[in-house]
Amino acid sequence: MTALDLNRIRAEFPALAGDTVFLDNAGGSQVLKRVADRVSDYLLSSSVQLGASYAASVTAGEKVLAARRAVATLINAPYDEEVVMGGATTALMFVLTQALRLGPDPQIRAGDEIIVTETDHEANIGGWMRLREAGAVVKLWPVNRETLALDLADLDLLLSPRTKWVALTWASNILGTVNPVAEVARRVHAVGGRVCVDAVAYAPHRLVDVQASGADVVVFSFYKVFGPHYAVMWVQRELLLQLPSLNHYFIGADVLPYKLQPGNVNYELSYGCIGIADYLVDTGSALGSDGTPRQRMQAAFDAFEAHENALAEQLLAYLRSKPGVRLIGRPAADDAQRVPTISFVPAAVAPEAVVRHLDAFGIGIRWGDFYAKRLIEKLNLHERGGVVRVSIAHYNTPAEIDRLITHLDEVLP
Ligand SMILES: Cc1ncc(COP(=O)(O)O)c(C=O)c1O
Secondary structure, eight states, X not given: OOOOOHHHHHXXXXXXXXXXXXXXXXXXXXXXXXXXXXXXXXXXXXXXXTTOSSHHHHHHHXXXXXXXXXXXXXXXXXXXXXXXXXXXHHHHXXXXXXXXXXXXXXXXXXXXXXXXXXXXXXXXXXXXHHGGGGTOEEEEEOOOTTTOOOOHHHHHHHOOTTEEEEEEESBOTTTOBBXXXXXXXXXXXXXXXXXXEEOTTTTTTSOOOXXXXXXXXXXXXXXXXXXXXXXXXXXXXXXHHHSOOOSOTTSOTXXXXXXXXXXXXXXXXXXXXHHHHHHHHXXXXXXXXXXXXXXXXXXXXXXXXXXXXXXXXXXXXXXXXXXXXXXXXXXXXXXTTBOSEEEEEESSSOHHHHHHHHHTTTEEOEEEOTTOHHXXXXXXXXXXXXXXXXXXXXXXXXXXXXXXXXXXXXTOO
């Protein structure tokens, strides 16, 4: 496989020209210039309301539809109308879960069972928990405290003919573990349930394929995938048609996806997202791929994965060599079940002290529970302030990881 041309890659992100080492990418990634340019272009040339007959409005409408098309390609959605856009993953999860309890024929009724995991970000738990107000029974899929995995055998114990939904993360934003989503979907569908996947921590590292995922809903945020503060929720068409409209009374349940986008999408941010898809296609082409747009995107992600694994292993090897450090997640990057989001706790130093030490050298990492509060509490890590998290992106360099390690070594026992 051809290696990534890091100079070419980094030139796409103006912020990387500065001195900061960005290693909090799972919190928010840097933004592509071509995304910012598109946002600016839209605002300065197309800020009109959509749906009118004059030319500027028609052009603006075409731009927004082109954005939905680009996002559909990015996630391999069979139909553009399955692409629901909104402000954030958390907001879209509330839209979905509330839609499930509303309307003339609510999907969730008293006694229905929902399974959420102990490793998820609260975005894919809280909305589901609120369905208890509609009489749902919410069960917790526990993390295995030894391996830090979600065991399929534990899922099997929780599944029942009453299971309506299982909500899980594709990759944990603390552990970095990639979950076997397609296998989970197979088991859940076998009992007649549906699956909602949080792909926020996964999408910056692997090409999302909603069809191959087997899930019914897949959600993630573009500000972690080199774009603006914005998010997408893919909802499988038949399910989407069954959901009620959360929009005005005259926007019917057959108006996809507008019925779940009250107030409409953000036009300029949607348009900006085309830049993410273009960047991935162009990166694949530069790597020698001459296939379909998605094949080129896959080539880009294959190269990202190889590069990220090398960087992750550089850091993990160092952390493994420190007897006073406990890794919270899989210890090696040499398998396919990990993204380069690396968390750890030092025995003798507070996570906050480690991070503040690195602040002084312009290295951006952070500590905390990262809103995966239930996981941090289950592992008894909350009293010391959670974990230190280093989250790598494909634009990071071996020299940056070296610099991180040099300064970590000044504080880690
Ligand atoms: C795994 C995961 N899910 C969901 C979210 C929430 O995303 P948003 O800020 O778009 O609501 C985050 C944010 O950190 C996350 O890491």
